[in-house]
Amino acid sequence: MSEQIRCSDVSLGYDGNVVTEKLNFTVNSGDYLCILGENGSGKSTLIKAILGLKPQMSGTLEWCGDVRSGEVGYLPQQTLVQRDFPASVREIVRSGCIAKCGLRPFCSRQEKKLAEDTMKQLGIEKLAGRCYRELSGGQQQRVLLARALCATRRILLLDEPVTALDPKAQLELYELIAKLNRDGITIIMVSHDINALKYATHVLHIGSHKQLFFGTRSAYAESSIGRELMRAERSEENG
Amino acid sequence: MAESIEKLKMYFAFPFVRYAFIVGLLIALCSSLLGVTLVLKRFSFIGDGLSHVAFGAMSLATVLPVMAKEFFLGLAESGQLSRRAAEIVTKLGEMNNMVIVLPVTLIAAILLLRTGQNTKIKGDAAVAMISVGALAIGYLLMNRFPTRANISGDVCSTLFGSTSILTLKEEDVWLCIIMSVIVILLFLLFYNKIFAVTFDENFMRAAGAKADAYNLLIAVVTALIIVLAMNLVGSLLISALIIFPALSAMRMFKSFRSVIICSAVISVLCAAFGIILSVLSSTPVGSTIVAADLGVFLLFSLVSSVMQKRKV
Numbered sequence: 001m002s003e004q005i006r007c008s009d010v011s012l013g014y015d016g017n018v019v020t021e022k023l024n025f026t027v028n029s030g031d032y033l034c035i036l037g038e039n040g041s042g043k044s045t046l047i048k049a050i051l052g053l054k055p056q057m058s059g060t061l062e063w064c065g066d067v068r069s070g071e072v073g074y075l076p077q078q079t080l081v082q083r084d085f086p087a088s089v090r091e092i093v094r095s096g097c098i099a100k101c102g103l104r105p106f107c108s109r110q111e112k113k114l115a116e117d118t119m120k121q122l123g124i125e126k127l128a129g130r131c132y133r134e135l136s137g138g139q140q141q142r143v144l145l146a147r148a149l150c151a152t153r154r155i156l157l158l159d160e161p162v163t164a165l166d167p168k169a170q171l172e173l174y175e176l177i178a179k180l181n182r183d184g185i186t187i188i189m190v191s192h193d194i195n196a197l198k199y200a201t202h203v204l205h206i207g208s209h210k211q212l213f214f215g216t217r218s219a220y221a222e223s224s225i226g227r228e229l230m231r232a233e234r235s236e237e238n239g
Numbered sequence: 240m241a242e243s244i245e246k247l248k249m250y251f252a253f254p255f256v257r258y259a260f261i262v263g264l265l266i267a268l269c270s271s272l273l274g275v276t277l278v279l280k281r282f283s284f285i286g287d288g289l290s291h292v293a294f295g296a297m298s299l300a301t302v303l304p305v306m307a308k309e310f311f312l313g314l315a316e317s318g319q320l321s322r323r324a325a326e327i328v329t330k331l332g333e334m335n336n337m338v339i340v341l342p343v344t345l346i347a348a349i350l351l352l353r354t355g356q357n358t359k360i361k362g363d364a365a366v367a368m369i370s371v372g373a374l375a376i377g378y379l380l381m382n383r384f385p386t387r388a389n390i391s392g393d394v395c396s397t398l399f400g401s402t403s404i405l406t407l408k409e410e411d412v413w414l415c416i417i418m419s420v421i422v423i424l425l426f427l428l429f430y431n432k433i434f435a436v437t438f439d440e441n442f443m444r445a446a447g448a449k450a451d452a453y454n455l456l457i458a459v460v461t462a463l464i465i466v467l468a469m470n471l472v473g474s475l476l477i478s479a480l481i482i483f484p485a486l487s488a489m490r491m492f493k494s495f496r497s498v499i500i501c502s503a504v505i506s507v508l509c510a511a512f513g514i515i516l517s518v519l520s521s522t523p524v525g526s527t528i529v530a531a532d533l534g535v536f537l538l539f540s541l542v543s544s545v546m547q548k549r550k551v
Contacts, residue, residue: 051441051444053445071446071447072445072446073446074446076439079439081279081280081281081438082439084279085279085437085495086275086493087434087438087495088493088494088495091434092438094431095434096446098432098446098448099443099446099448105427105428106430130493147442148442151445151446
C-alpha cells in the first residue's frame with residue numbers, strides 16, 4: 001500500500017472562474033476510487049487535472065512513488081470523431097503503446113505481443129481484425145480499456161465508462177474493471193451511476209463548489225450524504 | 240485508340256510532359272496521405288483556407304519584384320540611389336516564389352490548427368476569415384501591380400492551375416521531388432503517432448506522449464502539401480485532391496492502414512488518368528483530375544451502399 005496521488009487543497013476552474021475548491025484526497029496503489037458528483041460539479045475538470053491536461057488553479061496535486069504524472073491509462077468518453085473512425089481493433093489497442101515508443105517510428109515486437117496479450121485478457125482477441133465503428137458499445141469500451149492497459153499497468157482513469165451501455169453490458173464492464181482492480185491495478189472511476197459504488201473501496205463526492213465527502217465506502221454508506229443519495233436512488237427504483 | 244496512343248507517344252517524347260507527369264503523380268500521392276486525418280479531425284476545409292493563403296502569398300511573391308522595381312528605380316531616378324544598386328535589388332526580388340509562399344503558408348497552417356481547439360473565433364470561422372481575406376488581398380495586389388498585361392489569365396492560372404504544370408522548369412521539378420520525398424518520409428516515420436493523435440488526442444496526452452508536437456507536425460505537412468499541390472490543380476481545387484481520395488477509401492475499407500493505402504492508390508490513378516486525358520483532349524489538368532476523383536467517389540459510394548443492402 002503506497003500512495004500514488006496526493007491531492008491537497010486543490011482548486012479547479014477555468015478562465016478565472018472557480019468550479020471546485022479545497023479538494024483533499026489520496027489514492028493508494030490498489031485502491032478503487034469512485035468519484036461522484038452532479039453535472040457541472042467539476043468532475044471533468046478534476047479528470048483533466050489528474051491527467052495533467054490542465055493545471056489546477058491552486059493547491060498541490062502530487063504524484064508519489066513510482067508513478068509519474070502523465071502515466072495514466074485513460075478511458076475517455078467517446079467522441080464524435082471516434083464513432084465513424086475507420087480503424088481495426090488491433091490498430092487501436094496498439095496505439096496504447098505509443099508513449100512507450102518515444103521517437104521510434106514503429107512498435108517493437110514486445111509491444112505488439114503486449115497488445116495481443118491484453119486483447120486476450122479482456123476477451124476481445126477474436127475482434128482484432130474487426131472495424132471499431134461496427135462493434136457494440138460494450139465491445140468498444142473493452143477495446144479502449146485494452147488500449148489503456150497497454151499504456152500502463154499501474155493506474156487507470158475511467159470517465160463514465162458505462163453511459164450508453166445496456167444493463168447487461170454495464171454489469172459485465174463493472175465486473176471486468178473489478179477483476180482488474182483485484183489484479184492490483186489502481187482504479188479511479190468517475191460516474192454518476194450509484195451501481196458503481198458496489199465495487200469501490202473509496203468514495204469522493206463533490207458538490208457544487210466544495211468537496212462533500214472523501215473516505216472509505218463503508219464510511220460513505222453510513223454518512224448522511226451517502227444515505228441520502230442511496231435513499232433517493234431506491235425511491236427512484238421503486239417509483 | 241491507336242491514334243490516341245500515337246498522340247500520347249508524341250507528347251511523352253517531350254521532357255516537359257514527362258516532368259509534369261512525374262510531378263503530378265508525386266503531388267497526388269502526397270496530398271492523399273493526410274486526407275484521412277484531416278477529414279476525421281473535421282479539418283476538411285483547412286486545405287481550402289490554406290490554399291487561399293498560399294494564393295495571397297503567391298500574388299505577393301509575383302508582384303514583389305514589380306513593386307521593388309518601381310520603388311527603387313524611382314529612387315534611382317531622383318538620384319538618391321545609384322542605378323547599379325537599384326538593379327541589384329530588383330534582381331534579388333526575382334527569386335523563386337517558393338521563398339515567400341512556403342513560410343507564409345506554414346505560419347497560417349500552424350495558426351489555424353492551433354486555434355482549432357479553444358479560442359474566441361471557432362475553427363470554421365477562423366478558416367473562412369483567413370481564406371477570403373487572403374484571397375481578397377491577393378487579387379488586390381495583382382491588380383494594383385500587374386506583372387503582365389493579362390491579369391485575369393494570371394489569376395485564373397493561380398486559382399485553377401491551368402497549364403502551369405506543363406511549364407515547369409527543371410529546378411521546379413527537383414524542388415517538387417524533394418518536397419514530396421520529405422512529406423512521404425515524415426508520414427511514414429510518424430504514421431503511428433499520426434494515427435493516435437487523430438483517434439484520441441487526450442489519451443495520448445494522458446499517456447505522456449507529446450500530442451501537441453504531433454499536431455504541429457500535421458499542420459506543417461499539410462502546408463507543405465498545399466504549396467506543392469498548387470502547381471498541379473491551383474488553389475481552388477486543392478481541397479478536392481486532399482479529401483476525395485480519403486472519403487472514397489473510407490466508404491470501402493475498415494482499417495486505418497487499408498484506408499490510407501487505398502486513398503493513395505486512388506489519388507495516383509486519378510491523377511495519371513486526369514493528366515493523360517487532359518493531354519489527349521486538351522482539357523485543363525487540374526479540373527480533369529478532380530473530376531476523375533469525383534467519379535471514383537460516386538462509384539465507391541454506389542458500390543458500398545449496394546454492399547450494405549446485401550448484408551441486411
